[in-house]
Amino acid sequence: MDHVEGISPVQVGRRIRDLRVKLGLKQQDLASTDISASYISLIESGKRAPSDAVLTTLASKLRCSPDHLRTGRDDHALEDARLKLSFAEMALRNGDNGEALQAFGELLAKPALLDASMLLRARIGQATALEKLDRIEAAIPVLEELSKDPALAAGSDEWCRVSVALSRCYRNMGDVTLSIEIGERALTRLDALGLDVTVDHIQVGSTLIGSYVMRGDLTRAHLLAQKLLPVAEDKGGRAGRGSVYWNAGLVALSRRQLPEALALTERALAMMADDDNLRHVAMLRTNVAWLELQSDHPDPARARHLLEDAGQTLAELGTAVEQARCELILVDASTQLGQWDEAVSHARRALGLLSSGPRVEAVGARVRLAEIHLLREETYEGLQALHAATRQLRHFAPSYETAQEWRRIGDVWKRQSRAQEALEAYDQALQASGMPMTYDPAQSLAQQGHG
Structure with a gap:
């Protein structure tokens, strides 16, 4: 959106005349070797639209900015808005x-004070702050509007940020299909520009890999990761390369290639360790810790150390969900170390962080609580937690994540020698992963006999 659009030469001319009169100047005083007094008269009467060069010359004599002559915006108010925008962006970093969201909101409440580039930065900042505050449902409409703005040119840095954020938000809301559609559409638009694979491809592609993994489409995820890895090595910055290795690690993990997944994620962490995006580094430490606990020879003490470092950063910079995920892995590390009281505390902290809305991670916290209670032979409390997790999980749409939680619930029932409950959970896991129930000929025969 550009506030200069639609402003007529008459308005520009009137501002020039009013300022000239206010300063006690004559038209001749504004004239120069390139601009005659008669031309000044035509501009002031609205019969000529001055070029940018002419406006710049006139603005210097009228003691204002060219932007003020074009739009009428107060120069002091514009400078105050620039300072406030810089403050909001710094708060976000x-x-x-x-605090950042409040500042962006105040700026956007008076859009006439912002030029086109400032308005775009404020809108993107608002969406980013909403996402970081885990207000994803509020962030999505802002990002949708931005994605349809004709002023947002495909291939620009802002366009890439909006495309990536929109794909990521839909994925985090559980709409993996739409997340993938947005990511694939963005890659198609980049390809249509006729450029070689760029850093933008890396950023969009990394997000798309994560969505493929969440949907269970491991072949596409693997192929895209293989395509991006050499490009990231050649063209990407350390953060960009780290992002690709991060997502390639997710692919390897989903294919149960744990040593490769750990190696790729460790490499991503090494690449991004010096990056100024501390939140991403903390999330990577969380991933490395989780993979460490899944390896054939786990080191829960090292995992806990990584998670404690990550937790301190995420407490300041991360979303509630990111903090909760760190707490959940701390549950696993503490459990492996036999520190059950600490494990329970971490699980309860995770539930507290997830109390604002329905999250699959909350199911994971309850299942972990159930496991700990059962390990301590607190059977009643363990079964209560497990039943609560089961009830909550039934409210979620089928997905790769819900399939994992159903599998975990089934495993807990199996360890309790509760075969019927275990089979029901495993059946739910299969259905959530997209594998429907097989045809039952006995049921068909029974229906025919009834008829």
């Missing part, structure tokens, strides 16, 4: 997301 420092993890003061609430």
